[in-house]
Amino acid sequence: MADLKIPAVAESITEVTLSKFLVKDGDYVELDQPICEVETDKASQELPSPAAGKVKLVASEGDDLKVGALVATIDESAAAPAKEAKTEAPKAEEKKAEAPQKKAEAPKAEAKAPVAETKTSYATGSAPPAAQKILDEGGVANKDVKGTGVSGRITKADALEAIKNKASIGGAKKEAFSRGERVEKMSRLRKTVAERLVYSKNSTAMLTTFNEVDMTNINKIRAKYGDAFKKKYDVNLGMMSFFTKAVCLALEKYPAVNAYIDEGNIVYHDYCDISIAVSTPKGLVVPVIRNAESLSLAEIEKTVKSLAIKGRDGQLTMDDMTGGTFTISNGGVFGSLMSTPIINPPQSAILGMHKVQDRPMVIDGKIEIRPMMYLAVSYDHRIIDGKESVGFLVAIKDFLENPDKMLLGADPIDLLLEMI
């Protein structure tokens, strides 16, 4: 008898929530087959079976479990069902054996179905005519739908569900004058986010400084080299890489912004590990771009993209999210024009990006329309003075408005020049 217990997923974690079982009580499971999904403070992960055998589920879905708590037991003495046996019988025998067994096998077919469903094949994500029409009309891409049909085919029901989900994001219709309410357990992630934000507010001397940046030159570069960049690196030349680069250069100029307080000491960093706030279906997560100061624009964009995809799919690991010396949060993607971001402890500052909007600006005594973005830096006044924080933000602005200046500090544009 083997036990599946909650492992020590990370040092700081003492408790997890069992979000979902992936097998049924009494199923025969293989070694390393995922048994359940647990949610930790920062990510969800699957727990593999420690042995092959018949599984008995001990804990229940939704339980908060301490590290070491028993989730399930696996009876290794149970024999694997004949059907699951991987070894193939010799062809000649197979032929003889199959025919008479046909009838006897029939009832078992149902038990086999769930296994088949999880398999992927050439047909995964393909939608037969009715389902395809529904998806096309609803503007939902096949890749965004999980097909529950054989080998991941998208059934009509899957398509209808996908459209419904999309509609509910856009604001589901509510009954007029309804006074109904809904109670949902706070997810572990939400709880952690809540605790950390309050901790940050209460334990720092936080305030925010604002500025604005004229995006004309960055837009020009993106328009001019965007296609070539995409062709060469297979990733879009977005704004994130420029901001990350500008932040790194500004951090080098103002090391206190890249530092944090550790019990009476100030820890300065030679490197810039930039946390990027990413909104995922499960909530806000902040994966980290490591050594961003040494990365090229393309490497930054690729990292951002892979982290965003991992976030969307709930695949971010602990390692992806721990550390970080400074955070960039982009509320602009949701349309925010101005905000006061909250520091991500133990870091000392955070940059808030916002929506780019055409605004009349006075340039050389004349009014011109320019694509403008407000910038906000929230900082911990305990270690960063006003002069430094303002200087830091002005430096970011300066790098972004004059991207050629970034050349002097680092190499990213070299790559761009290479392509010209």
Add this chain to the structure above:
Amino acid sequence: MSNYNVTVIGGGPGGYVAAIRLAQLGMKVAIIEKYDVLGGTCLNVGCIPSKALLDVSEHYHNAEKRFTDFGIGVKGLSVDFGRMIARKGEVVKANVDGIAFLMKKNKIDVYNGLGSFVTKNKIAITNKAGEKQEIETEKVIIATGSKPTALPFLPIDKKRIITSTEALSLTEIPKNLIIIGAGIIGLELGSVYHRLGSKVTVVEFLDKVAPSMDEDLSRELLRVLKKDGIEFMLSTKVKGATVKGKEVTVTADNKAGEAIEIKGDYCLVAVGRSPYTQGLGLENIGITLDERKRIPVNDHLETSVSGIYAIGDVVRGAMLAHKAEEEGVLAAEIIAGQKPHINYNLIPGVCYTWPEAASVGATEQDLKSQGKAYKTGKVSFKASGRARASGDTDGFVKILADKETDEILGVHMIGPRAADMIIEGVVAMEFRASAEDISRMSHPHPTYTEAFKEACLSATDNRSLTM
């Protein structure tokens, strides 16, 4: 002047289906038909009447040639050809009446007369008496279909040198029927008259019959029809024909290039069909035809003039009633702002000879030319218990599947009820089934469909249980 959301020009299977779908979608619809009755070629002079004659001639053929072997004695067997043609007329009438009822039920206004564009929003309709009226419309679907193609050196007199239309309404059974063209139409009508006692000679320019079909299928079809007694002159180039009294003489160059003469009492020209746009007034709205006289359309079946759509035989693609029907629905739904799609690769083709031949998806020659790695599963009906019981053991089912993924890429069958069975291939391919998927589905025993399963088994892993 009456005003419509959509006007459909042409009342064949594409047009009337489009009209019904448009009405279902809440639009005010007019349909214009040049002839007195709706239904187009398919119902009046195509699919339906030819099947009426194919079915009855098959019964006669069985009674004459096969009943003895089955242990059924028949005395005084005879053909009442007049009754056959009359019954065909009854079948056609029942069908076209059904369409007229459907128009009424769906509140679609039917105009009998020649529809012609005045502008893109105004259609003139001239009836048989020459009276003219105009209607206004926001959008138009052109569904004017096709006509039998005539060869420039072989004028059709509709008496001795005839098209499929006349061949369905003859007053006598030809003694010697010469058929020019071994396509589906020629083979089907050839079968009808061969069964009724005509000596049938099929003259074909190419070296094979049903040339668009998979080569295996084409070869088997030729073999079976030849065995049955139809004479084929392949690789033969027809040069002309003369009529003298009741005798038609077709002149041609045979395979060796020698001039030959073929004599008969009727000559059926079945060399294909041409899009029909005569009198439609396309020039008034600036639509120009392509090199094959078809109306060019985009993926949404919209012509170069926005709001004017075209479907069926008058546009690119196979000239098949069921293709036109799908396009009718597609155009109607596109007009309604929906986003339907047609997989043209999965429009099945059927030939109602006996045994029937049917196909869907890629042919073996297609896959070869695409350089695709494939595997083949082929099972003969000789191995089918059901086929043996009914005495229909000619033919086979052939499955072409992707060598790597086992996905079914093409299904080709010739055999009893193949025309009905091909749909299993269509469904399988729409759902992107693998050959093994099909071979793991229970097929009822004993049926002809078991051959489909066996062919899939054979394609999967060469594990047919009966071969």
